[in-house]
Amino acid sequence: MPKLKIVGGRRLSGEIVVDGAKNSAVALIPASILCDEIVEINNVPDISDIDALEEILDYLGVKVERGKHSIVFNDTKIDNKFIPCSMSGKLRASYYFMGAILGKYKHVDMCFPGGCSIGERPINLHLKGFEKLGAVVREDDGRVIIDADELVGAEIFLDFPSVGATINIILAAVKARGKTVIDNAAKEPHVIDVCNFLNSMGACISGIGTGRIEIIGVDHLHSTKHNVVPDMIEAGTYVIIASLLGKNLKVSNLEPLHIESLTSKLEEAGVNLEIGDDYIFVADVSEYKGIDIKTMVYPGFPTDLQQPMTPFLVSCEGISHIEETIWENRFQNIADTIKMGASIEVSSDNKVATIYGSSKLVGKEVSATDLRGGASMVICGLIADGETIIDNISYILRGYDDIVGKLNRVGADIKIVD
Numbered sequence: 001m002p003k004l005k006i007v008g009g010r011r012l013s014g015e016i017v018v019d020g021a022k023n024s025a026v027a028l029i030p031a032s033i034l035c036d037e038i039v040e041i042n043n044v045p046d047i048s049d050i051d052a053l054e055e056i057l058d059y060l061g062v063k064v065e066r067g068k069h070s071i072v073f074n075d076t077k078i079d080n081k082f083i084p085c086s087m088s089g090k091l092r093a094s095y096y097f098m099g100a101i102l103g104k105y106k107h108v109d110m111c112f113p114g115g116c117s118i119g120e121r122p123i124n125l126h127l128k129g130f131e132k133l134g135a136v137v138r139e140d141d142g143r144v145i146i147d148a149d150e151l152v153g154a155e156i157f158l159d160f161p162s163v164g165a166t167i168n169i170i171l172a173a174v175k176a177r178g179k180t181v182i183d184n185a186a187k188e189p190h191v192i193d194v195c196n197f198l199n200s201m202g203a204c205i206s207g208i209g210t211g212r213i214e215i216i217g218v219d220h221l222h223s224t225k226h227n228v229v230p231d232m233i234e235a236g237t238y239v240i241i242a243s244l245l246g247k248n249l250k251v252s253n254l255e256p257l258h259i260e261s262l263t264s265k266l267e268e269a270g271v272n273l274e275i276g277d278d279y280i281f282v283a284d285v286s287e288y289k290g291i292d293i294k295t296m297v298y299p300g301f302p303t304d305l306q307q308p309m310t311p312f313l314v315s316c317e318g319i320s321h322i323e324e325t326i327w328e329n330r331f332q333n334i335a336d337t338i339k340m341g342a343s344i345e346v347s348s349d350n351k352v353a354t355i356y357g358s359s360k361l362v363g364k365e366v367s368a369t370d371l372r373g374g375a376s377m378v379i380c381g382l383i384a385d386g387e388t389i390i391d392n393i394s395y396i397l398r399g400y401d402d403i404v405g406k407l408n409r410v411g412a413d414i415k416i417v418d
């Protein structure tokens with residue numbers, strides 16, 4: 001199995017260009033099925049989660065032309081058959097086939113989605129939304145079968161502003177009869193991107209980016225060409241790296257507003273960031289002081305940046321806290337961070353990590369436990385003394401486009417080894 005080998009301590013200079021957002025692209029691709037004409041999506045990240053979606057499309061008989069950072073659907077008709085667990089289980093976002101196929105064909109038969117084990121990850125809110133639109137949902141031993149004679153607009157309140165449920169219900173509602181209202185909807189940039197994409201095909205969605213989204217159903221969705229929004233989590237990961245190791249390091253092609261919750265925390269710790277229109281630049285690093293972080297839905301501090309932030313807090317002077325409020329099991333990276341020399345305690349309810357700072361990390365053999373936990377171990381390796389070997393790197397490659405090339409080009413010593 002390939003591993004990552006990192007020799008730590010290198011200062012990083014130059015430019016890292018952020019790619020398109022994973023969590024947007026993984027929704028846009030299933031959403032394309034709803035279109036009745038040709039769809040072209042650009043700025044698609046080259047990551048294994050996209051390969052997994054392409055495999056499902058291929059199985060459903062949809063032939064796409066995939067470039068390094070693009071995907072073109074010349075035909076969006078599918079052979080609407082059962083999607084097996086071996087395919088849906090490869091990633092979380094396979095659940096977007098539910099909303100898209102239900103919206104277009106009124107019948108879905110597939111296994112539950114997979115994804116990183118960062119918590120329970122139920123999809124009850126998605127299914128409740130489909131039922132509100134008039135669908136009948138049956139669950140049978142890991143299989144979900146959803147049928148509707150007709151989908152009819154409805155008022156749907158989400159108990160939690162779930163990203164996945166918001167997008168999935170929108171996908172099912174864009175061609176439903178009448179008006180659907182989603183209250184307590186998610187406001188993340190990737191939710192906005194999916195809505196803008198659907199509107200560019202002729203969908204009628206308003207309230208985009210607010211907690212109350214309204215969708216008036218349409219019969220036909222026409223051809224479109226769309227650029228995926230920059231990846232706020234990839235951007236944030238590299239800005240954290242720049243804060244720790246940058247020497248005239250620029251992270252570009254990002255939307256600074258999307259990661260304001262991160263940059264304001266880095267500045268609170270003492271990082272000197274130059275924030276431009278579409279880039280963040282770090283001229284040099286200095287000593288930082290500990291801070292407290294609480295993960296929240298957008299525009300709060302993103303749960304997906306909590307793990308990459310851990311090595312930063314390990315390096316700060318004093319005590320920091322991370323409170324994780326979204327997922328039940330998102331401190332799996334901490335055991336290996338401690339193994340490398342950090343001093344961290346996790347509360348018995350697994351919700352709060354207390355980080356005693358100023359620790360110097362030392363390279364060790366560690367493992368990626370999940371995607372963002374893997375990114376966190378990469379950062380630990382970059383700042384550690386000596387050599388770090390990271391196992392289970394497939395988790396990292398599912399979400400970070402060319403992470404090895406991007407870091408090497410700015411001076412890191414990181415490579416994939418067998």
Ligand code: EPU
Pocket residue numbers: 023024026092093116118119120121122123124125126127160161162163164165233303304326327371372399
């Ligand atoms: N939840 C429910 N029921 C549902 C759906 C969600 O109880 O039906 C709960 C979850 O258990 C969790 C919370 O709501 O406690 C948030 O879940 P959400 O639905 O917002 O998450 P998601 O759509 O499954 C996406 C991203 C995650 C990211 C979260 C939160 C994708 C494919 N995944 O997941 O990304 O952590 O939103 O922002 O978009 C990652 O990229 O590393 C990643 C895990």
